[in-house]
Amino acid sequence: GDSVTQMEGPVTLSEEAFLTINCTYTATGYPSLFWYVQYPGEGLQLLLKATKADDKGSNKGFEATYRKETTSFHLEKGSVQVSDSAVYFCALSDVSQFYFGTGTSLTVIP
Amino acid sequence: GAGVSQSPSNKVTEKGKDVELRCDPISGHTALYWYRQSLGQGLEFLIYFQGNSAPDKSGLPSDRFSAERTGGSVSTLTIQRTQQEDSAVYLCASSLYRRGTSGRAGYEQYFGPGTRLTVT
Numbered sequence: 001g002d003s004v005t006q007m008e009g010p011v012t013l014s015e016e017a018f019l020t021i022n023c024t025y026t027a028t029g030y031p032s033l034f035w036y037v038q039y040p041g042e043g044l045q046l047l048l049k050a051t052k053a054d055d056k057g058s059n060k061g062f063e064a065t066y067r068k069e070t071t072s073f074h075l076e077k078g079s080v081q082v083s084d085s086a087v088y089f090c091a092l093s094d095v096s097q098f099y100f101g102t103g104t105s106l107t108v109i110p
Numbered sequence: 111g112a113g114v115s116q117s118p119s120n121k122v123t124e125k126g127k128d129v130e131l132r133c134d135p136i137s138g139h140t141a142l143y144w145y146r147q148s149l150g151q152g153l154e155f156l157i158y159f160q161g162n163s164a165p166d167k168s169g170l171p172s173d174r175f176s177a178e179r180t181g182g183s184v185s186t187l188t189i190q191r192t193q194q195e196d197s198a199v200y201l202c203a204s205s206l207y208r209r210g211t212s213g214r215a216g217y218e219q220y221f222g223p224g225t226r227l228t229v230t
Contacts, residue, residue: 034218043114043201044153044221089153091219097166098143098219102152 002027006090006101013080013108021075021104023064023090033057033066033073034091038103044089047075080108112136114222116202122228123192131187131225135204142185143219144177145201153201159185160207192229199224 007022025033032051036044048057053068062077073090085108090101115134123129135142144156155169159179170176174192179185189196203219 032217036221043223044203044219046218046220049218093217093219097158098155100153100155 002031002092002094002097002099004090004092004099004101006088007104008102009087010105010107013106015082015108015110016079017108019075019077019080019084019106021088021090021106023073023075023101025071025073025090025092025099027071027092027094029094031092031094033064034093035062035064035073035075036089036091036100038087038089040086047088080106082108082110084108114202114204114220116200116222116225118225119223120226120228122230125194125229126191128188128190129192129227131189131200131202131227133185133187133202133204133222135183135185135202136220137183139204139206139220140182141205141207141217141219142179143203143205144185144187145203146171146198147201147224148198156187156200189227192227194229197227197229199226 003026005024034049035047037047038044048059050057050066053066056065064073064075066073087103087105089103092099117132140161142159146154146156157177158166174190177187201224202222205217205219
């Protein structure tokens with residue numbers, strides 16, 4: 001069945017460092033791919049999405065490109081800020097179901 | 111309202127008591143999901159409602175858990191005879207259901223703030 005595998009954390013970076021959180025997926029159809037972010041004490045918020053191969057989702061300086069050939073959707077940001085400290089979830093949706101990765105905790109230190 | 115709302119935000123209950131958690135989805139969203147998130151863990155799917163179809167209950171961990179969705183809108187998750195291992199944050203999400211050509215689905219889920227359940 002469909003599934004999502006994402007890089008385990010926790011990840012600790014200094015402010016302004018480059019961020020990559022890896023996400024790979026397994027799917028039989030034509031899924032849409034998402035990154036969600038969960039700030040401390042809050043629910044999940046959609047960060048970005050891509051609905052077909054080669055699409056690039058972007059928001060708040062974060063980017064991820066839907067790579068069908070490598071079945072990946074890695075999250076990147078060129079320069080992280082302390083306010084980016086959160087848990088990041090990669091997710092996949094097919095026709096009727098949603099699959100989440102286990103989440104990657106990011107801490108950015110000043 | 112503009113987003114998904116859940117109530118209560120926090121619930122402390124004694125072991126063995128029943129609890130009800132409520133979710134108000136975004137108006138017009140036909141799909142509704144319940145998840146459980148234990149401390150420091152990922153999301154555990156519990157149940158999924160889509161329109162008038164029979165719900166997908168495949169994620170419910172035991173028969174102590176049940177959920178209803180009345181009138182295609184508000185949903186209630188009920189946990190009977192609560193146990194300490196039920197302590198977690200219960201998240202509700204809603205979405206449009208949109209199936210495009212070639213079976214492609216492009217909807218995203220919108221999450222509520224969650225209900226933090228503590229069983230003592």
